[in-house]
Amino acid sequence: MALKTLTLQDVARVAGVSTATVSRTLSDPNVVSESTRRKVSDAVKSTGYRINRTARNLRTQRAHSVLVLLPDLANPFFSNILEGISSHLSSQGYSMLIASTKQVHDSGERLIDYLDDARADGMIVLDGGLAPDVVEMLANAPQSKPVLTACEWIDGASFPSVRCENRHGTRAAVNHLYDLGHRKIAHVTGPADNVLTQTRKAAFADEIAELRLDLPPDWIIPGDFSLIGGCDAARAWIGMKDRPTAVFCASDQLALGFIAELSRHGISVPRHVSVMGFDDIDLAEQFIPPLTTIRQDRLIIGETAAKMLMSRILNPGDPQAENSAVLPVSLVIRDSTAPPQ
Amino acid sequence: MALKTLTLQDVARVAGVSTATVSRTLSDPNVVSESTRRKVSDAVKSTGYRINRTARNLRTQRAHSVLVLLPDLANPFFSNILEGISSHLSSQGYSMLIASTKQVHDSGERLIDYLDDARADGMIVLDGGLAPDVVEMLANAPQSKPVLTACEWIDGASFPSVRCENRHGTRAAVNHLYDLGHRKIAHVTGPADNVLTQTRKAAFADEIAELRLDLPPDWIIPGDFSLIGGCDAARAWIGMKDRPTAVFCASDQLALGFIAELSRHGISVPRHVSVMGFDDIDLAEQFIPPLTTIRQDRLIIGETAAKMLMSRILNPGDPQAENSAVLPVSLVIRDSTAPPQ
DNA sequence: ACTCAGAATGTAATCGATTACAGAAGTTCT
DNA sequence: AGAACTTCTGTAATCGATTACATTCTGAGT
Numbered sequence: 001m002a003l004k005t006l007t008l009q010d011v012a013r014v015a016g017v018s019t020a021t022v023s024r025t026l027s028d029p030n031v032v033s034e035s036t037r038r039k040v041s042d043a044v045k046s047t048g049y050r051i052n053r054t055a056r057n058l059r060t061q062r063a064h065s066v067l068v069l070l071p072d073l074a075n076p077f078f079s080n081i082l083e084g085i086s087s088h089l090s091s092q093g094y095s096m097l098i099a100s101t102k103q104v105h106d107s108g109e110r111l112i113d114y115l116d117d118a119r120a121d122g123m124i125v126l127d128g129g130l131a132p133d134v135v136e137m138l139a140n141a142p143q144s145k146p147v148l149t150a151c152e153w154i155d156g157a158s159f160p161s162v163r164c165e166n167r168h169g170t171r172a173a174v175n176h177l178y179d180l181g182h183r184k185i186a187h188v189t190g191p192a193d194n195v196l197t198q199t200r201k202a203a204f205a206d207e208i209a210e211l212r213l214d215l216p217p218d219w220i221i222p223g224d225f226s227l228i229g230g231c232d233a234a235r236a237w238i239g240m241k242d243r244p245t246a247v248f249c250a251s252d253q254l255a256l257g258f259i260a261e262l263s264r265h266g267i268s269v270p271r272h273v274s275v276m277g278f279d280d281i282d283l284a285e286q287f288i289p290p291l292t293t294i295r296q297d298r299l300i301i302g303e304t305a306a307k308m309l310m311s312r313i314l315n316p317g318d319p320q321a322e323n324s325a326v327l328p329v330s331l332v333i334r335d336s337t338a339p340p341q
Numbered sequence: 342m343a344l345k346t347l348t349l350q351d352v353a354r355v356a357g358v359s360t361a362t363v364s365r366t367l368s369d370p371n372v373v374s375e376s377t378r379r380k381v382s383d384a385v386k387s388t389g390y391r392i393n394r395t396a397r398n399l400r401t402q403r404a405h406s407v408l409v410l411l412p413d414l415a416n417p418f419f420s421n422i423l424e425g426i427s428s429h430l431s432s433q434g435y436s437m438l439i440a441s442t443k444q445v446h447d448s449g450e451r452l453i454d455y456l457d458d459a460r461a462d463g464m465i466v467l468d469g470g471l472a473p474d475v476v477e478m479l480a481n482a483p484q485s486k487p488v489l490t491a492c493e494w495i496d497g498a499s500f501p502s503v504r505c506e507n508r509h510g511t512r513a514a515v516n517h518l519y520d521l522g523h524r525k526i527a528h529v530t531g532p533a534d535n536v537l538t539q540t541r542k543a544a545f546a547d548e549i550a551e552l553r554l555d556l557p558p559d560w561i562i563p564g565d566f567s568l569i570g571g572c573d574a575a576r577a578w579i580g581m582k583d584r585p586t587a588v589f590c591a592s593d594q595l596a597l598g599f600i601a602e603l604s605r606h607g608i609s610v611p612r613h614v615s616v617m618g619f620d621d622i623d624l625a626e627q628f629i630p631p632l633t634t635i636r637q638d639r640l641i642i643g644e645t646a647a648k649m650l651m652s653r654i655l656n657p658g659d660p661q662a663e664n665s666a667v668l669p670v671s672l673v674i675r676d677s678t679a680p681p682q
Numbered sequence: 683a684c685t686c687a688g689a690a691t692g693t694a695a696t697c698g699a700t701t702a703c704a705g706a707a708g709t710t711c712t
Numbered sequence: 713a714g715a716a717c718t719t720c721t722g723t724a725a726t727c728g729a730t731t732a733c734a735t736t737c738t739g740a741g742t
Contacts, residue, residue: 007698018721027700055459061727096439097436282568358691360729362692
């Protein structure tokens, strides 16, 4: 049962040619003659030969795989992004390795090891909150392997990145609420140190100012992108003397938690207050009420990131490699927003 | 900047010993003398040497990584399982490769290639719906590398597996509804060809029979584990002449979709009908109303699967390797169930 | 001082594919 | 026919770590 591993040698012997010829036939069929090509492919079929990637990787100095780093594997927000990444990578014969920041930390492994020890040819970072020393290391990547950030990015570092139109999306959200007639609009933010939080918060404040609306400090409610954060924010809203009539949450999860908590207090959306999210996760459409939100296409984010990274891996040092991409977002109007009472 | 890659040779030269000694020092410090150990570790530090895994893998005939196969990366149900798997693997110095059945199919890659071409040392399958020819191939795994199924399993194949107490969970669900006073209980199933669907459906029917309750055929409502499936099922329920007063859904997503659709028709849960799910996904607790469900601990499922696979990888042919594990589930009572009107 | 077991280290083969270089075979042109 | 290419194929070195086997060193025992 456990056959001896088949090697190029075996195929070469069966085909009656040298290993070099077999290798060439496999990697670039056009350089060998028609007859050889047939002999070799027959031999491959009859022996059931399959290439040994490890050997190939050693010789070519490529791992033929890419590391994706996320803050938290259990967060469904990333699933579609991974799907997009993996889809492009596998079309290129590359595999996807996954690690979460938390685990890397727990297991005492240094992130950069993946790049250093030839396990991966490049890296896509989905976590803008990497510790500064880690960022430092990546920036001086010893083998100068490409690193790219997606969704989030890292302030102060200059990795190429894929981002969404966060400013534009935020302003579209505020405008939507304004158009419905809202004049008292609050914002539930993500975690304080997050780049998306900062960008969206600033865009929110800018747009509110441009519309000449009031913005008391406590209408910026600190959150953390999670369901629980949304619940907390809802309680903060409930406790306000002068309650905003609309709330723009920095993530869908926040918005869902917010609505859920309100509902436990007998407050109904959008009757008593309009609520918006950001992301358009799968559940947004199915929630009660279906959530008005800003949609980012996570599949495309993933694909774009993978494409950009692959092009840097395959053409290292190409000066005209795209350095960053900004992807569009769109306003999706559902039932969680309505004119104020 | 792009330094020549450091090899064992370099370390050996600096430390003034042979490559064999360096290698031994790294893999098993106890076999070398105290003084050598220090010389080598100094040399490693001063050169900044990092092992080349590809070379090691080639020589040891191990990939030091495991492939995880899921039906659909975008399904949040799997995230926690992945977290559990990855957590254990990385503690063992192993990496996790991920592929989705869909992509493998799209890219024309054969699954077994991963095992065949030395990219992975073993495989965890989270998709019970693999095509029979694929299963056939895996079963006759050429290099006899271990394969294991988790959550779902494959009828007719005898891979070791990690499962949950599906029967017990289902019966607990039915009993909970019965205890609340329900006598007319329906079941929304998963996709027809799924092993979990079949198991839970059978357990449901058994328990109903044991309780001597009626079960008209249309009270088994076909679904597909998804939100949309739940919506469809809700419309089926609405269309019934004699409506069941409680519905046990085969997944949380089904239950959420079910409740959402009812709500769009002005029907409220649990006032007009009690609804239960299965899984206890993160959102179950935050939904309105919070969902009564059967909890499976997905982190532990993942960890268990990884442990079992690793033990088979590290001790191949160990006859006393655990062949399968059945993990407990628990009833989580929240607000989506109540006594009938 | 001498033997000998055991510990520590070194030498060199090995894993399996790729590829630089050289040589053979086949074409075209004068 | 011979020169000058082009196209194909083969030989052998190479990627970087591991490890079987050989060798040297150490110290205990007599």
